[in-house]
Each structure stands twice: as C-alpha cells, then as structure tokens.
Amino acid sequence: MSEITIYSYGSLSGPDGAKGRDGLVLPLDRPVTLAEVLDRVKAPRERVKLVMVNHRAVSQDQQVVPGDRVALFPQEYVLFPDWHGFRM
Numbered sequence: 860m861s862e863i864t865i866y867s868y869g870s871l872s873g874p875d876g877a878k879g880r881d882g883l884v885l886p887l888d889r890p891v892t893l894a895e896v897l898d899r900v901k902a903p904r905e906r907v908k909l910v911m912v913n914h915r916a917v918s919q920d921q922q923v924v925p926g927d928r929v930a931l932f933p934q935e936y937v938l939f940p941d942w943h944g945f946r947m
Contacts, residue, residue, distance in 0.1 A: 861925045863887050865900055869933040871907065882928075890924045893917065897931075908934045 864882040885899065893912070897904055897919075904919075909932040912921055923929060 861886060861888050863896070863923055863925065863927045863929055865896070866928070866930045867902070868931065869935050871902060871931050871933045887923070887925045890922045892919070893921045893923055893929070894919050896923050896929060902931055906933050907931055908936060 862884050864884055866882050883900065885896070893910055894904075897907065897910075910917055910919070910921075911930040911932070912923060912927050914928070914930075
C-alpha cells in the first residue's frame with residue numbers, strides 16, 4: 860500500500876473530502892515527516908492542535924509511512940491531559 864489516509868475534524872475539515880470518517884487518500888511512496896504531510900495537504904499548522912498517527916498522539920517530527928492513518932484535530936477540540944506533550 861503506497862498511500863496514507865488523512866482524517867480532519869472540526870474547522871480543519873474542508874471541501875476536499877477529508878472530513879471525519881470519509882478521509883483523504885494521499886499517495887506516499889516513501890516515509891516522510893508529519894510536517895511534510897501537513898504541507899502537502901495545506902493544513903494550517905497554527906490551527907492544528909493535535910495529530911494522531913494510527914490512533915496515537917504524535918509530535919510534528921513523527922515519520923509517516925505508507926499505510927498509516929493520520930487524524931488532524933483543531934484548536935476547538937477538547938484534549939485529554941495525557942496528550943499534553945503532543946499539542947502543537
């Protein structure tokens with residue numbers, strides 16, 4: 860599988876089909892940083908509060924590989940205390 864699926868929630872959801880359960884499939888032929896993924900999908904970093912890869916909160920320097928599931932959560936989402944270190 861040489862793609863990742865990106866799910867965006869709340870105000871990060873756009874007309875590109877990346878809203879919630881629908882997801883946006885992004886071709887990916889090599890591992891890249893999460894920062895590169897955000898740039899490729901034009902996600903405004905200042906509005907991204909939390910990113911999860913495969914259901915785990917991660918930092919922006921996390922490597923994303925083909926087959927991964929990426930979820931983007933905006934500032935208005937309530938976060939749990941154990942995610943504190945991963946807020947952007």
